[in-house]
Amino acid sequence: MMKAIVTVTLKPSILDPQGEAVAHALNHMGVKGVKSVRIGKHIELEIEGGEEKGLRAKLEEISKELLSNPVMENFHLDLRAGG
Amino acid sequence: MMKAIVTVTLKPSILDPQGEAVAHALNHMGVKGVKSVRIGKHIELEIEGGEEKGLRAKLEEISKELLSNPVMENFHLDLRAGG
Amino acid sequence: MRFAVVQFPGSNCDQDCVHALQVLGQEARLVWHEETKIDPEEGVILPGGFSYGDYLRCGAIARFSPIMKSVKQAAERGQVVVGICNGFQILCEAGLLPGALTRNEGLHFRCEPTWIRVETPASRFTSHYGTGEMLKIPIAHGEGCYRASPEILQELEAQQRVLFRYCNAEGQEVREGNPNGSSHNIAGICNNGRNVLGLMPHPERCCEAEMGGVDGRGILLGAAGVGRKI
Amino acid sequence: MKAREFALKLGLTEEEYGKIEKGLAREPNENELGMFSVMWSEHCSYKNTRRELRKFPTTGPAVLVKAGEENAGVVDAGDGLALAYKIESHNHPSAVEPFQGAATGVGGILRDIFTMGARPVAFMDSLRFGRPEAKGEAGRRTRSLIKGVVSGISHYGNCVGVPTVGGELVFDPAYEGNPLVNVFCLGTLRHDQIRRGAAKGVGNPVFYVGAKTGRDGLAGAAFASRDLTEESKADRPAVQVGDPFVGKLLFEACLELYAKPDLVVGVQDMGAAGLTCSTCETASRGGSGIEIELDQVPQRETGMTPYEILLSESQERMLIIVHKGREKELKDIFAKWGLDAAEIGFVTETGKVVVKAAGKVVAEVPARLLADDAPVYEREAKVPAKLAERQKLDLKKILPAQPKVREDLLKLAASPATGSRRWVWNQYDHMVGLRTVVRPGGDAAVLRIEKSGGGWVHVAMTLDGNGRWCAQDPREGSKALVAEACRNLACAGAVPLGLTDNLNYGNPHDPEIFWTLREGVEGMAEACRFFDLPVTGGNVSLYNQSPAGPIHPTPVVGVVGKVEEGVRLVGGVFGKGGGVVLLLGAEGGGGLGASLYLQEVHGVLAGKLGKVDLEGEKKLHGLMRGVLKLAGVRAAHDVGEGGILWAVAEMVMGEGSAGGEVTIPCGQGERAEEALFGEGAGRILVEVEEGVVGEVERLAGEAGVGCKRLGVTGGTELKMVCGSVEEKWGVRELQKLFTESLPRALEGE
Ligand SMILES: Nc1ncnc2c1ncn2[C@@H]1O[C@H](COP(=O)(O)OP(=O)(O)O)[C@@H](O)[C@H]1O
Numbered sequence A, B: 001m002m003k004a005i006v007t008v009t010l011k012p013s014i015l016d017p018q019g020e021a022v023a024h025a026l027n028h029m030g031v032k033g034v035k036s037v038r039i040g041k042h043i044e045l046e047i048e049g050g051e052e053k054g055l056r057a058k059l060e061e062i063s064k065e066l067l068s069n070p071v072m073e074n075f076h077l078d079l080r081a082g083g
Numbered sequence C: 001m002r003f004a005v006v007q008f009p010g011s012n013c014d015q016d017c018v019h020a021l022q023v024l025g026q027e028a029r030l031v032w033h034e035e036t037k038i039d040p041e042e043g044v045i046l047p048g049g050f051s052y053g054d055y056l057r058c059g060a061i062a063r064f065s066p067i068m069k070s071v072k073q074a075a076e077r078g079q080v081v082v083g084i085c086n087g088f089q090i091l092c093e094a095g096l097l098p099g100a101l102t103r104n105e106g107l108h109f110r111c112e113p114t115w116i117r118v119e120t121p122a123s124r125f126t127s128h129y130g131t132g133e134m135l136k137i138p139i140a141h142g143e144g145c146y147r148a149s150p151e152i153l154q155e156l157e158a159q160q161r162v163l164f165r166y167c168n169a170e171g172q173e174v175r176e177g178n179p180n181g182s183s184h185n186i187a188g189i190c191n192n193g194r195n196v197l198g199l200m201p202h203p204e205r206c207c208e209a210e211m212g213g214v215d216g217r218g219i220l221l222g223a224a225g226v227g228r229k230i
Numbered sequence D: 001m002k003a004r005e006f007a008l009k010l011g012l013t014e015e016e017y018g019k020i021e022k023g024l025a026r027e028p029n030e031n032e033l034g035m036f037s038v039m040w041s042e043h044c045s046y047k048n049t050r051r052e053l054r055k056f057p058t059t060g061p062a063v064l065v066k067a068g069e070e071n072a073g074v075v076d077a078g079d080g081l082a083l084a085y086k087i088e089s090h091n092h093p094s095a096v097e098p099f100q101g102a103a104t105g106v107g108g109i110l111r112d113i114f115t116m117g118a119r120p121v122a123f124m125d126s127l128r129f130g131r132p133e134a135k136g137e138a139g140r141r142t143r144s145l146i147k148g149v150v151s152g153i154s155h156y157g158n159c160v161g162v163p164t165v166g167g168e169l170v171f172d173p174a175y176e177g178n179p180l181v182n183v184f185c186l187g188t189l190r191h192d193q194i195r196r197g198a199a200k201g202v203g204n205p206v207f208y209v210g211a212k213t214g215r216d217g218l219a220g221a222a223f224a225s226r227d228l229t230e231e232s233k234a235d236r237p238a239v240q241v242g243d244p245f246v247g248k249l250l251f252e253a254c255l256e257l258y259a260k261p262d263l264v265v266g267v268q269d270m271g272a273a274g275l276t277c278s279t280c281e282t283a284s285r286g287g288s289g290i291e292i293e294l295d296q297v298p299q300r301e302t303g304m305t306p307y308e309i310l311l312s313e314s315q316e317r318m319l320i321i322v323h324k325g326r327e328k329e330l331k332d333i334f335a336k337w338g339l340d341a342a343e344i345g346f347v348t349e350t351g352k353v354v355v356k357a358a359g360k361v362v363a364e365v366p367a368r369l370l371a372d373d374a375p376v377y378e379r380e381a382k383v384p385a386k387l388a389e390r391q392k393l394d395l396k397k398i399l400p401a402q403p404k405v406r407e408d409l410l411k412l413a414a415s416p417a418t419g420s421r422r423w424v425w426n427q428y429d430h431m432v433g434l435r436t437v438v439r440p441g442g443d444a445a446v447l448r449i450e451k452s453g454g455g456w457v458h459v460a461m462t463l464d465g466n467g468r469w470c471a472q473d474p475r476e477g478s479k480a481l482v483a484e485a486c487r488n489l490a491c492a493g494a495v496p497l498g499l500t501d502n503l504n505y506g507n508p509h510d511p512e513i514f515w516t517l518r519e520g521v522e523g524m525a526e527a528c529r530f531f532d533l534p535v536t537g538g539n540v541s542l543y544n545q546s547p548a549g550p551i552h553p554t555p556v557v558g559v560v561g562k563v564e565e566g567v568r569l570v571g572g573v574f575g576k577g578g579g580v581v582l583l584l585g586a587e588g589g590g591g592l593g594a595s596l597y598l599q600e601v602h603g604v605l606a607g608k609l610g611k612v613d614l615e616g617e618k619k620l621h622g623l624m625r626g627v628l629k630l631a632g633v634r635a636a637h638d639v640g641e642g643g644i645l646w647a648v649a650e651m652v653m654g655e656g657s658a659g660g661e662v663t664i665p666c667g668q669g670e671r672a673e674e675a676l677f678g679e680g681a682g683r684i685l686v687e688v689e690e691g692v693v694g695e696v697e698r699l700a701g702e703a704g705v706g707c708k709r710l711g712v713t714g715g716t717e718l719k720m721v722c723g724s725v726e727e728k729w730g731v732r733e734l735q736k737l738f739t740e741s742l743p744r745a746l747e748g749e
């Protein structure tokens, strides 16, 4: 069993209104010094079988084509053994 | 400058409709072997100043109170120096 | 003209589009997303709704539906393709239109009539209107904030591909007339070939007086290639 | 653990345990006890309220499916069309997790409706919370509840493509620890499309369709299962997560299935008590039995026990029985929509629900015993000791020597409790489906429904509750509610066809609370009888209390009606001006008892509502429908909470509406505040063109209803004279306060 973690984050140039709302709320709650909050996705995939040839490439493709939108997002793929 | 990364994931037995839909789509797209997909949040906070006393505790509290929903979610906090 | 209205799992304005087209004297048929056939003389409508629950990102999963290959081909052949709301999101995800639709700046879903301004009559979709003409058309979306790189925005403007812009009741392109924070107040754009339209407002919701107005008729009639009635 | 002990742990009583043992003629096992504990809970069996509910009138010429027969009532709307509708509460789940709690509430009521064979076409929601502007933690908590609930409803309703066309949003400290979330759904169908939830035809296959089963909603009592380790307990979620995407696919698939001639035998949704409830209810209704194999149930998690599978409340699941030999047709349709469809069992003639796991029987219970033979209790009722005291009202101690009407109205306009609800309904898609003719913001929503042969039937609906009225006088308050709902429909030219109710009360074991419930039911029943309005179903939600005490007694009614032929629908706000304002109905404010005014402006809840003149109401409603058939009627709005001045103010606070100048009658010995803010029933304001005033007066005379000219519309001010009090307000100023108060209270941080 393999586990892939794909972290999808907004490109720096893209506004993140939700992150801003959280930052605002934090300041309101008296938490000082929070300069910025950015919210992305943490996607965990469980994949049957071992690290087969081509798995990483396949996952890169999925991450680029489906899990993230290159117009506004970057992704990072982390692949490891174990469920 | 400190950077905190809070990863918020659904508790294991909470239904993740989003993850299910993605898993379903991947299988449908011919990507084999994807057993499960779970989607959480990846939240990056930039905090002014260094690792002050109490910062970690404060962030733990925020993570629990605001960034995650303890009824359904778990969180993991990762605090490091640098922007 | 006949339209193929695509039904994705989770589409929910499909029947509304069929109804509106019929009210306007056009033909419409529903096409399930797993089909692949689109006739060469048909127009295509990607209706509003929540395809695949809008999970992950709006339109992200739908664009992999089997029908989308045929939609792409139809677009390349110059056939009319209109994406309304979720359909616009799918067109962007599929790369048939540039840019992306992101979470509304106010973070809420918004359903309300909005003013949009016709930027140019130079497209079949706007041929029924004059430049600067104002239409009152409802929106209903949570993720309609249009974003694209500065280069793309510039290109869209230079090529007069921004067909509709949100405005206030006086026709000004100002922040308070912009319901979702879209760049350049963009409500609708077309492709370079001017045969593919994506817009967030729902023209099919205002084709009958009883539904609160008929400002959307011209857009659908224009798509159908019906000339302007003076 | 001994069976008896386990039963008590699950919340069953000694007496109930005895009844189970006797019914089975043996000791029940744990699975069976689990099944009884949910089926015999108040939620499923109405054991504390069944006797009261029998007091409602349930029959009438329009009733096609009666209360209690099926998942929802159905009434005839003419032209072969029928309406299925029902209200449901999700108060407690929403208090724990507002977003998912509200969302699954919407999903649940949706299933009740399409189970009947109907296409769901509208939702309404009735919401009650504490005060959002409260200081500190309480306010913060309330605001997050409100936002969570509204976005949960918006999430589910919008995604399934069913418009949310109306509702209410009430703030009162009485709901601070215990919010109320009631949702209503309406569906349409032809008479011949009505589906039943009965398992018939021995040997017919029983299918499970929809989402997979997980450990969702295995809360409270069910946690007592000793098989759980400490670790697994921590993971065991009481929170059910809704999947509107699957909800939408499920109803589309079911509707497609129903369209196949003679395929479906019975349908039942899996709501509370999931598989247990759906199997024993269908078997009981069909006078048959059902045998199922749990290994065939699609499961999301591994290692689930029979107990867990039987009691899971996973969402978006249905039980469907089809004719033998037609299995493939069902499977094909569900495969098309990408949903699981598993044959889990078959119909038997034994009268028993037999549950197997890996071929071994794990539960065997007579269906009727589970579904219909729950104990029924007569609870003690006692007039609340403090009621008489609370009903006293000494205005001299409350009102200032000189009326301050100008400030009073500004205060109302600026309060989040009374401000525009646009912030809410803008988050709901209220237009999808191309049926919404009258959108949220008026007295009743109106939908157009297509007739089989073309053309439209117009259907009006409204949702109303009033905890304040009912707290001060449960009987008259409940009557007044029904009257108000019917009046709201009258403003849309509609004749009421049926009513569904949600009884939200505290702990029924408290005799004072039970008394208010009984009074409430009797008051509603009386009004329903008077209006020939059958109660076609509803829901009971008890134990609504927090450490601070019980909620106000809060029955909520949903009334649906049919717009009369010839009616011209109008809005509820003044148009461009130049019209005449008429008051139809009773004169005089009816006193300030239990009024919104006293609570909002003076912080006092005291007194009670005047007696409701049902006869006068009925005449008024008839008149209103008649008036709406005249050309030249521009607007109509009923006088409700806030009284006549607030009603006039609402008519000028609409987008783009003109001001007006009105003289409001002040009775002998009546204080101006009473005349202006009293909530006496039986009044409607209309704006008409000068040319039809005579005609309206003539109709009113014939109907025996008062018709008084109050003034004219126009200008940019609202000017008002009442006895010696004279005030004016800028329309823009009022509009601004009114539209901004709610968003400011909720998002102003
Ligand atoms: N929670 C809600 N959801 C949808 N619509 C709502 C909600 N609350 C209020 N509304 C709408 O706002 C309008 C005003 O509500 P309300 O003041 O309760 O009206 P009324 O007093 O006439 O019953 C109505 O049209 C109602 O349907």
Ligand SMILES: [Mg+2]
Binding pocket: D463, D464, D465, D484, D640
């Ligand atoms: Mg009301």
